[in-house]
Amino acid sequence: MAQELSISELVEVMGEFTRMNIRLPAIQRLSFTTLSVLHTLATVGPQRLSELTASEQVTQPAITQIVTKLEREGLVERRADPSDGRAVLVHITGAGAAVVRGRQEERMVRLTELAERLTPAERSRIQAALPALTRLVELHRASGDE
Template identity: 40%
Template structure:
């Protein structure tokens, strides 16, 4: 199987970024940054998590993560406490409001995506369906490269 040429790689990068930005812009609201949404999502999905592990997962330096967590805590979306297994370590957990906000955003992104997919032709939807395994493999490869 042939590799994508540089123009095709550029098109792929641009279209993936445009889709992500479009979904993000219409679902995250005005109060949260993209990074805050990502941190909140990781905390909701992984449950109470240590700040060190969260920094590694999110690819953030600990100082920046501490500031972000503070803003999310002030917004009532996260709470910080000491890790019961290691009193020197800090962990974060989502509040009920944080979990609800994460759910709202996820549902809004799903609704928005479904609405726009409905506007495509049957052939275009088939093309998307056929591309899913390759896109999933690409996402997995990029995640593992961290």
């Protein structure tokens, strides 16, 4: 008989896993929101400040402050929006993309070390859950909530 999905357990475990995953890399320690902005720009592409405000769920002044700090550090740059000369797009720089890649690489190393301490059966159960977790992400994106 199939075990019923406990949404409360899923939320709790995913929350703890997410916090662990975010904190795994020891390089380029930046705030969660700052890292999220870099990741958004690396995966979605250039964004207007208003789009970043919405996706990162922060205020306009907060996103402006974050982007200004990232710009000073050479991780992002602002460029005129070719479709609207009055607007500005925030682009990730090569250095910013390197931060995202470096953190991802370190996360892979650290998670590999942890996964090696699991039993083969535990690793297999995680592997079996990946398609369903991927589908949840797809459903979320399709709902327009992201």
